[in-house]
Amino acid sequence: MEINDSGNMKIGITKMYEEISELIGLKDYKIVNPYNEKVDCDLLIISKGYKDKVKRLNPNSEIFEVKSATFRDLIETLEDIKKLKIGDENKINYSIKLLKYKEKKIKELAKNLLKDLNVEVNPITEFVKKIVEDLNLKISENGVLIVPDYFLKNQNYKNNKNNAKVIILKTHNYNLRLIERIEDRYLQIIQKLRDFHERTYQRRSK
Structure with a gap:
């Protein structure tokens, strides 16, 4: 894309x-749907x-998709935004440095x-897989299922109370800001895996 x-x-x-x-130092913009x-x-x-859907309307x-x-x-x-020559390059560089520190x-x-x-974990979507790979977790088909909340509409994981090897990941907590949402997904996986391990250990100890 060339701007x-x-x-x-x-x-x-x-x-x-x-x-x-804020991350790119852009002041002149508007919120749209x-x-x-x-x-x-x-x-x-x-x-x-959502590029195709937005492009039809x-x-x-020009469309820029955020990952x-x-x-x-x-x-x-x-x-990639820096290449578009929008915002403030110094602010973008600072934000990148901040994100690398948080990572x-x-x-x-x-x-x-x-x-x-x-x-071991079994992420059932590419979205979740990217996160667990970033955390260097072992992936296995027999591992703990990690299911994103948006996937529950078409699946029975939420109601399957007998399946203890399922973690539901809340992917988009809209009460949080962008960076906080990313961090929250990592923290959810870390904490829920620890909780799963403790439950498993307790059952084996009985």
Whole structure:
């Protein structure tokens, strides 16, 4: 994607990714809902996976998709935004540095809290798989199932109380901001795996 004359560009950001404007130092933008309506914007910053839908409603707008399953995703997103020459490059570089620090700290936490558990996981979507791989967790078909909450509509995991090897991951806690949501997903997996290990150990001890 090549952006020209960014100084006069009308930029729209979806509500879910409003924090992007702060991370890149962008002041001139508006919050839009291009998923369901036509908007007057030259560039739309949206969630990954919705480009075709948004493009049908907004054929004249450039589309930029945000990746944010992991810290690495968001770092790459900011690197790509920097190439568009929008926002403030110094602010973007600072935000990337901050994200790399948070990524390092969460991985250190996971290593310390999970090192003795010897637990394997079975992420059932690519979204979840990216997170568990980022945490360097062992993946196995016989491992603890990690199911994203949005997947429950078509599955029976939520009501299967007899299946103790299932972790439900709340993927988009909208009470949290973008970086907090990413961090929360890591922390959920770490804590729920520890809880699973403790329950398993207690059953074996009885």
